[in-house]
Amino acid sequence: MHWVFEPGFFSSEPVHVALVIGGIAAVVSAVVGVFTVLRGQSFAGHALTDVSTAGGSGALLVGISPLLGFVGFGLLGAGAMDAIGVQRVRGRDLATGIVLGAATGLAALFLFLDTTSGATTGATQQILFGSIFTLDPSEIPIVVVFSIVAVGMIAALYRPLLLASTDTDLAAARGVPVRLVALGFMAALAVAVGLSALAIGAILSTALLIGPAATALRLTNRIGAALVAAVVIGVGVTWLGVLLSYDSYYWVSDQNAVPVSSLIVGLVFVAYLLSGLPAIRRLTGRRTVMVVTEAEEARLRGQRVSSRAAVRSDGDSPRSRRVL
Amino acid sequence: MFSSFMTNAWIVATIVAPVAGVVGFFVVLRGAAFPAHAIPNSAFAGAAAANVFGFSALLGLGAFAAAAAFGIATLGRRGRNDAVTALILVLGLAIGAVFLSSSSEYEPQLYSLLFGEVLGVSTTELWPVAGLALGCIVATLFLYRPLLLASTVPDVAEARGVSRYGMELAFLLVLAAATAMTVPVVGALLIFSLMIGPPAAARALTDRPPLAIVLSVCIALVTVWVAIASSYQTNWPIGFFVGAFGAFDYGVGRVWAAGRRSRTVRKRGREGDAPIDPSMVMA
């Protein structure tokens, strides 16, 4: 196995840190990401990464903790997006873009002030591309705490969130406060994204949020399986990327740490493409229908699956029991 | 601020704004804000590659932008469009990062690619930019009818023989061209904000498509001019002002539209016929 695991891999501390933090970030991103992709909010997820990094630049300027800057700004951005663009699908897209544009403008300003005030050089590069290998082991506890917060929020919202994401009308009819759930989800997204943008860089953050989740959703219809698959894929590509990067000695010097992120992104993309292959599709037997299984949906709706349920005014769904 | 030193900046802005206004009209109509953000960002990889291998930045930008456009149109056909757009965006940035890492003095160029360096435009650059701008506008107007049809009623368009995929690809390629042309001079951020803020305002002010395009161009011009003036006065980056004023344009559009909506409801209420409640169409 020598040629796979280059000497020193398992004993190197930066590698440990990278594996742990990268792994945690991958898990959180995957869980939040499945819902993000399901709700069609990939743009918001990515935009929040950029918004967070704007916050990071601001934090750098003002001299407060970067975590506060990332997550705080992210929450502000999420709030703004929710406030101005919740109503129509296309309107939401535009609102996200506007918030992104304004936030990036602020980032431009912060970075400009950073460099002119002589605080740091190479600030742009650092903030935008970050690095999974230049992390401080002391940051691990904070990363863990915020990860638990983000995942906890998702877990707390799980059932209403799932219903609101797959069938908004039904959710509203069953008394789910759809607007509040949407807001809650955005907050969880902001925390998850802010955290991962700080820990692993803006680019990788989006990639790990969207990639494994989108891949998982192409492989399976069922939400539970999708969550598991996304986590497995996310952690898998992250660790594989770390390993490959170490093996190729790319990360020997600080300067060339960036390619690690690129490697992982590349792997994410490849995984997505692979999931589209006809062979893989046949393997998973995926039908092109809904996400939630009948049993799960029936439980959510609180109904027994029966013929009587068929006489509904909402017409015929492929899963209803009506024959005529 | 009108010294000869600044002349080029004013000229380039005046060339870029109409492109943003015309192409942006369709960006907003089609809800294509994400690709409009993703394509310039992934195009940046092309500029980085050009820097490393020593060929024309415009070529690099154009090639990568076109590739991104193609990827989004094709992969997005089957999969979820927004997820695909996100993946292509990060792939472009990641590839760019690889090229970036091999050169250490890229910081100022990186900053200017993203946030704009309007003041650094040389006179020789103006002509190619003007030519490409004209090309983009002509291309968009050439696509006007079928694109309008495919963007508003895609099923009907398909039945008329206007391919949904074909229009999407054509539009994204025009977007890529507009992007590749403007990013070196005004930065990715600026072109994006100009493509969504002004058209969003314009569509609130008028009901007719051609008029909306004209207004979109006018508002984009005013926005970018005020941004240049502000940047000159405060010495702050122009990207900041464009982001801020773009948001302002959007806000004005929202307020105006809300005012118009309440006027319509009141009028229709008198005639006894209710319009569809827009807030019912939830995401």
Added chain:
Amino acid sequence: MSVSLGGRQILDNVSFTVGAGEFTGLIGSNGAGKTTLLRVILGLQHPGAGRVLLSGRARRRRTASVGYVPQKVLLDPDTPMRARDLVGLGLDGQRFGMPLPSATRRAKVDEMLKAVDAERFADARIGNLSGGEQQRVLIAHALIARPRLLLLDEPLANLDLRSGQEIIALLHGIAVEHRIAILLSAHEMNALLPVMNRVVYLAGGRAAAGTTDEVVRSDVLTGLYGHHVDVLRVHGRVIVVAGPQFESDDASEPDGHDPIIHVS
């Protein structure tokens, strides 16, 4: 013709003819294959076997002789387009370039708006119109190109009773006056009975075509569905009822003998 999709046989050996000026209803519940059939006629989907002939000739993709009104359109109130603009696109929307404003163009659009009784809201934004109003605009859009055949996918689905009746009357008038063949799909045939010349009834992937009296009969529908079906006529309305031999899929159904009623 026969059509398969995703491994399932959607339509099997379906065959019928629609004549000029005839009003034909395509009846069937959701999932019966109505939309598939319409898509095949439009050329958006290819039949596994069989073909579509328009005026005796095989169908070409870019033909203006078939107008189409889809079931659902998502029109945003923020979209800057008036009703008359959309109708205008019906004339030449598939051609490149920008439309040149001309008196003839405007006259044609006005004439069409008048024909569908849409003058009141001709200058309103399409996204601000009610369902029925949008439908009229889409019909005008389809008609302005002078098609020979007009296809409508479930036009009555989202309309209230009165609007539905108005649309049916409008369409009937158009069929008669302009000698245009109309084929519209619905899962409820009672609203169409007064104006329908012919009906194509889809069930179980098969179809029965003919006049209402010929098709909507117990024996014919029983043959289509593959299990016993009764057709009752009550005060001029038709009711199709599944017989007691109908099997329930749910084995835990306590009293499985209640017939499921389907009002057509």
